[in-house]
Amino acid sequence: MWNYFKLIATGSWSLAVGMWIVLRHAFKRPVTVQYPYESVRLPARYRGHIELKREAAGGQPKCVACLACQRACPSGCIALDGVKPEGAPRKVLTLYTLNFTTCSLCGLCVESCAFDALQFSKDYNLASVRKEDYQMDLLTPGEKHS
Ligand code: SF4
Numbered sequence: 001m002w003n004y005f006k007l008i009a010t011g012s013w014s015l016a017v018g019m020w021i022v023l024r025h026a027f028k029r030p031v032t033v034q035y036p037y038e039s040v041r042l043p044a045r046y047r048g049h050i051e052l053k054r055e056a057a058g059g060q061p062k063c064v065a066c067l068a069c070q071r072a073c074p075s076g077c078i079a080l081d082g083v084k085p086e087g088a089p090r091k092v093l094t095l096y097t098l099n100f101t102t103c104s105l106c107g108l109c110v111e112s113c114a115f116d117a118l119q120f121s122k123d124y125n126l127a128s129v130r131k132e133d134y135q136m137d138l139l140t141p142g143e144k145h146s
């Protein structure tokens with residue numbers, strides 16, 4: 001008989017604690033989002049794939065094709081090229097591709113750039129079953145390189 005009342009008491013207590021937790025969280029700001037209809041706000045130091053930084057005026061890449069990032073990459077996933085037009089003060093980028101399948105997001109390329117021309121993107125919606133989708137053309141974003 002004593003056990004019967006003890007079970008009712010512990011069950012009620014457990015129910016009350018559970019309800020208290022539910023009520024407490026019911027009025028808090030949600031930490032989840034309605035993916036894929038909403039996107040999460042990413043922290044400033046989030047590392048997506050690398051991307052080229054561009055001049056505010058004209059939108060040209062700040063990259064001068066010095067190859068430092070390509071040499072710094074331990075995974076060999078950057079390929080780039082540039083030409084120096086007649087009379088131009090610096091090289092102009094003609095190719096910049098990233099093989100994101102082998103990128104470890106180590107950041108050595110970003111660190112090695114003396115021209116502040118590279119940064120990590122905030123792009124995280126990259127799920128695909130085609131590995132070609134991870135051959136990225138950073139010079140003309142949105143286009144794929146195979
Ligand atoms: S983050 Fe690291 S692995 Fe990825 S492209 Fe840059 S240097 Fe290479």
Ligand code: SF4
Nearest residue numbers: 063064066067069113
């Ligand atoms: S290190 Fe910077 S400037 Fe040099 S090729 Fe890479 S992105 Fe361009």
